[in-house]
Amino acid sequence: MFKNLFRRDKNDKQREEEKEIEIVEEKNETLEESKVGFFGKLKAGLDKTRKGMTEKIDSILKSYTKIDEELFDDLEEILVTADVGINTTMNITDNLKDRVKEEGMTDPQGVKELLKEEIKEAMRLPNLSNTLKINPSPAVILVVGVNGVGKTTTIGKLAYNLKKENKKVILAAGDTFRAGAIEQLNEWSKRAEVDLVTHNEGADPAAVIFDGIQAAKARKCDVLICDTAGRLHNKKNLMNELNKIFRVVEREYPDAQKEVLLVLDATTGQNAISQAKVFKEVCNISGVALTKLDGTAKGGVAIALQSELGLPVKLIGVGEKIDDLQQFNIDDFVDAIFD
Ligand SMILES: Nc1nc2c(ncn2[C@@H]2O[C@H](COP(=O)(O)OP(=O)(O)OP(=O)(O)O)[C@@H](O)[C@H]2O)c(=O)[nH]1
Ligand SMILES: [Mg+2]
CATH class of the missing domain: 1.20.5 (Single alpha-helices involved in coiled-coils or other helix-helix interfaces)
Known part of the structure; x- marks a missing residue:
């Protein structure tokens, strides 16, 4: 029994x-x-970037029987054309040449794997992380960038992703300047099923962010994401406007994690790099969201942003849909271009 x-x-x-x-x-x-x-x-x-970079690299390497200076010149041209940037390209190929010599490599086919490693190495930044600074909560993400780069869309997608991770998210419609901007963010907040704080068009953006912070505190939100206007400013106006918002955040939410996320449109290539330089001078950018990678062969911009400007890419947009925003990771990014 x-x-x-x-x-x-x-x-x-x-x-x-x-x-x-x-x-x-x-x-x-x-x-x-x-x-x-x-x-x-x-x-x-990254299909277009892969075609513009790896397919060209493959055919160049196939056309050589030995590794010589001309081969490196051809590789440099491909990298520069993919918007990797001249300085970064030179660094990468200089290191590549050293590695080829060190390893006594003679077969051009072997160069591809070394190049891939050197690109990853060039992108690695000491003391900089590619992860959004949102843990532990609460956190504020201020989303900045010029007109039409994809700020509002990225906020919608990010809110959706964070909500899926069981985070309580609230959006603040800090773009009170462009007609229709508040309604556009409202649409995204509905799609992502998160709350939204708004004022009327023309209101002071800093006042919207202030209310957003009060709402985030009262509703015990994990992440407050703030949209801002992308009007083309001169540097001084941009600085004044952003600094006013930063002061409100510092004063009202001193204990929150702060991420200043610069949104850049990858299809604009070197122009994106110039924008990053201007914003870097104006405020403390802590990360980049690189959008519209799906429509461009200029994905090499991510390499230049990290390596040349020391700006960690944290998010990448690979399409227009709500689930088309991904966390950036150096290995995945380079593997996706090369493999
Ligand atoms: N293909 C593609 N399109 C994108 C991506 N991200 C944004 N877009 C498109 O880019 C356009 C502009 O996006 P918005 O989010 O309105 O840009 P914004 O920076 O908020 O623009 P303003 O508010 O005018 O400053 C929209 O048509 C988006 O669908 C992306 O990753 N891939
Ligand atoms: Mg917008």
């Missing part, structure tokens, strides 16, 4: 364990699937 009971117990236990194993396997599969989905989307989004 006891033996039977024990046996039944044991069988039950075994069944439970088997069930657990099944569940774990299922979970791993979904993890695998989402990893494949993530990487597939990244690869698709």
